[in-house]
Structure formats: structure tokens, C-alpha cells
Amino acid sequence: MLYHLLYPLYKTISVFNVFRYITFRTIYASLTAFLICFVLGPWVIKKMSLLQVRQYIREDGPESHHKKAGTPTMGGTLIIFSVVVSTLLWTNLTNFYIWIALLVTVGYGGIGFIDDYLMQIKKQNKGLSVKNKFLLQAILAILAGVLICSHSGFSTRLTIPFLKNISPDLGWGYILFAAFVIIGTSNAVNITDGLDGLAIGPFIIAAAAYMVFAYVAGHIKIADYLQIRYVAGSGEIAIFCGALAGSGLGFLWFNTYPAQIFMGDVGSLSLGGAIGTVAVITKQEILLVLVGGLFVIETLSVIFQVGFFKMTNGRRIFRMAPLHHHFELKGWPEPKVIVRFWIIAITLALLSMSTLKLR
Numbered sequence: 275m276l277y278h279l280l281y282p283l284y285k286t287i288s289v290f291n292v293f294r295y296i297t298f299r300t301i302y303a304s305l306t307a308f309l310i311c312f313v314l315g316p317w318v319i320k321k322m323s324l325l326q327v328r329q330y331i332r333e334d335g336p337e338s339h340h341k342k343a344g345t346p347t348m349g350g351t352l353i354i355f356s357v358v359v360s361t362l363l364w365t366n367l368t369n370f371y372i373w374i375a376l377l378v379t380v381g382y383g384g385i386g387f388i389d390d391y392l393m394q395i396k397k398q399n400k401g402l403s404v405k406n407k408f409l410l411q412a413i414l415a416i417l418a419g420v421l422i423c424s425h426s427g428f429s430t431r432l433t434i435p436f437l438k439n440i441s442p443d444l445g446w447g448y449i450l451f452a453a454f455v456i457i458g459t460s461n462a463v464n465i466t467d468g469l470d471g472l473a474i475g476p477f478i479i480a481a482a483a484y485m486v487f488a489y490v491a492g493h494i495k496i497a498d499y500l501q502i503r504y505v506a507g508s509g510e511i512a513i514f515c516g517a518l519a520g521s522g523l524g525f526l527w528f529n530t531y532p533a534q535i536f537m538g539d540v541g542s543l544s545l546g547g548a549i550g551t552v553a554v555i556t557k558q559e560i561l562l563v564l565v566g567g568l569f570v571i572e573t574l575s576v577i578f579q580v581g582f583f584k585m586t587n588g589r590r591i592f593r594m595a596p597l598h599h600h601f602e603l604k605g606w607p608e609p610k611v612i613v614r615f616w617i618i619a620i621t622l623a624l625l626s627m628s629t630l631k632l633r
Contacts, residue, residue, distance in 0.1 A: 276363050296489060300513045303364040304520030310356035311524025319528060319535045322346035327394045329536050345533060348390050350541020353521045354383045357548075360517040369510040371555050374421050376514075378551045381414045382460055383544035390538040401539070411457045411543075418551055419452035427506050433557045435564070435629045438501050455559050456550035462569035463546030465576055465596050470533035471526055472598060472612050476568045476619035477545050478522035483565045483623045484552045485515035490630065491556045500630050503557040511555055518548060531609050561629060567622035568615055572596045 281293035292298045322328075329347045357379060365372050385407060393401035402410075423430055423446070430448035431441040444451055467473035490496050492509025522545075528534045537545075546569070553562040563570055579595035592600040601611045 277366050296509050296512055299364040300485065300516035303360045303513045304516040306363060307356040307360035307517040307520030308524040310359060311352055311521050312527055314352055315528045318349060318352045319346050322348060345536060347394060347536040348538040348540050349525060349535040350383060350386060350537040350544060353525050353537065353541050354379060354544055356521040356524060357517045361514050365510050365513045369507055370425055371507055372510055372514060374418055375511060375548060375551050378414060378418050378456060379544050379548040382547035383540050385410045386539035386543035390540050411460060412453060415453035415456040416449060418456060419449035422452060422554060423449055429503060433503055435561050436632055452554045455554055455562065456547055459550030459562060459566060460543045460546035462573045464539060464542040466569050466572040467537060467542040468596060469598055469608055469612050470531040471529050472615060473542055474522050474526050474529055475616040478519050479619045479623045480549055480566050481515045481518040481522060483626055484556060485512045485519065487556045487558045488512040488515055488552065505557055508556050511552055515552060531612060561626055564622055564626040568619045
């Protein structure tokens with residue numbers, strides 16, 4: 275909105291020319307999203323408390339988590355609001371990819387909201403059934419895949435990290451692949467969201483990494499120099515990523531240990547869906563395994579635990595899954611688990627950046 279209102283004025287007031295630069299608008303989108311979360315955070319926490327929207331703690335979870343019962347949740351509504359407002363203010367609203375990213379973010383937030391509403395307000399312990407939740411996620415992810423693939427100039431070829439000469443074309447099968455990436459990332463962030471600040475920290479790191487990838491993919495000269503696939507119009511997605519990172523920082527102010535509010539499914543599903551969509555748009559889909567490696571590790575720990583438990587009639591690989599609970603039960607204090615997992619996320623993000631040159 276500000277781009278459309280102020281940039282045209284540069285012909286008479288030259289200072290407004292800065293609005294043409296994606297880097298400028300990315301910085302201010304990040305700051306705007308951060309300030310919205312920071313300013314509205316206390317009000318949202320108070321409102322959720324008054325509405326009795328409080329965290330439900332599983333009986334089979336770690337004993338130390340029982341003290342978290344009653345903490346306000348559904349803070350993801352604040353994150354989504356700040357991302358949407360900031361994105362609408364600072365991006366070029368004629369950009370097709372921006373609207374797809376917002377569609378998935380808000381849509382997955384809606385799915386999470388329904389789940390949280392049933393669980394926290396209607397007091398239905400299981401919320402949405404797994405089947406219904408997955409169905410809704412699949413419909414929205416396939417729709418996003420169709421829209422992305424139908425956009426003029428978008429390539430259905432895969433980008434393989436480190437291998438510039440191998441790029442298989444999936445054709446219309448790319449839609450299912452894109453849907454898999456979006457659904458998988460959404461649920462992986464949801465699984466990771468189990469400790470104060472554990473999910474939002476690595477998410478901020480992933481959003482910052484894809485902010486770079488989006489800018490590079492949308493700049494024809496830099497993309498050509500680095501020999502990565504150029505995606506016309508994807509540069510604006512860097513601004514969206516900036517809003518994601520900024521809102522994450524603002525929310526982390528209140529979500530850091532000991533948390534004053536949790537994001538709930540409305541936050542984790544929407545943020546995961548957003549990053550998955552960005553990975554598809556920027557043609558860095560497979561690289562998401564490295565950028566979001568911590569989310570992958572957490573998800574695999576659950577898959578391996580359940581599989582091993584069923585195959586061995588009750589034996590376990592970990593003391594408890596997801597993996598962060600395993601380390602809690604080994605005696606690691608919660609803040610130590612969180613910070614060490616953040617360190618892993620930063621290391622993986624830096625490794626992913628190296629792929630821009632190692633081809």
C-alpha cells in the first residue's frame with residue numbers, strides 16, 4: 275500500500291525513490307511486524323487470559339510441563355495479523371506470489387484456529403481430527419500448487435542443491451510435490467512447538483535465510499552470477515519473509531522462557547505453511563530440508579519412535595518424542611535445550627547459504 279501511495283511521488287520528491295528498493299521495504303516490513311507484535315502483545319495476552327484461552331498440557335508429557343497449564347495460547351493470531359498488515363503495507367500488491375503466500379498463511383492459520391478453538395474454548399481435548407486437519411491442509415496446499423504452477427514463467431523443474439546440471443522436470447506432478455512441501459513443513463513446525471521459544475527461534479532463522487534466497491532468485495543478474503534459477507517477481511517475497519522474521523522476533527519477546535503466551539496451532543501451522551510456500555516459490559524446495567533441518571530432525575524423531583515402538587512391541591529409541599522431550603528427560607534444563615537447538619538451526623542455515631556458491 276505504501277509502495278503504491280508513495281513511490282509514484284519520487285518524480286517530484288526524490289526521497290520517495292527509496293520505495294523502489296526491495297531491501298529498503300524488507301527492512302521496514304520487518305520493523306513494522308516487530309512493532310505490531312511488541313505493542314499489541316500485552317493486550318493479546320490479557321485478552322486471551324480473560325477469554326480463558328489457556329494451554330492444555332498432555333498428561334503423558336514431561337512432569338515439568340504441568341506448571342505451564344493455564345498459560346494463554348493462540349498467540350499465533352497476533353503473528354498472522356502483524357505479518358498480513360506489514361506485508362500489505364510494504365509490498366507491491368500487484369505481485370502474484372505475495373497473494374499466494376498470504377493465502378496459505380491465513381488459510382493454514384484458519385485451520386489452526388479451528389483446532390485451537392475446539393480444544394481450548396470448546397474443551398474438546400483432541401480438537402480437529404487428524405483426518406479432517408490433513409484434508410483441509412491438502413486442499414489448500416494443492417490449490418497453492420496449482421496457482422504457482424499456472425503462473426506465467428514458473429518452472430516445474432526441481433533445483434538440486436550443489437548440483438547445477440541436474441534439474442528434473444516434474445511437469446504437473448510438481449503440484450503434488452509442492453503440496454507435500456507445504457503440508458510437511460507446516461506439520462514439522464507444529465511438532466517442534468513444544469518448549470518456550472523452541473519453534474519460533476528456528477523459524478526466524480529460516481525466514482531470514484529465505485529472505486536472502488528470495489532476493490537472489492528475484493534478481494536476474496545475481497541469479498545468473500550464482501547460477502541459480504531466476505524466478506521473476508519472487509524478489510517481493512523477500513519482503514514477506516522480512517515480515518515473518520520481524521513478527522517472530524516480536525512474538526519471541528513474550529514467548530521466551532518462561533513463556534507468557536504460546537502460539538498454538540494457529541501459529542505453528544500458519545508459519546510452517548508460509549515457509550513451505552516460500553521455498554516452493556523461490557525454487558529452493560529441497561534446500562528446505564537443510565534450512566529447516568531442526569524441524570526435520572524433530573519430525574523424524576517422532577516417526578522413528580512410533581515405527582520402532584510398533585515393530586518391537588513397546589521398545590523405544592528415545593525416552594520421549596519429539597526429540598526435545600528426550601533431552602528434557604535426560605536432565606537438560608529447558609533453556610539449555612532451547613538455546614542448543616537454536617544453535618543447531620543457525621548452523622544449518624549457514625550451511626544452506628553456502629549452496630549459493632557451491633554448485
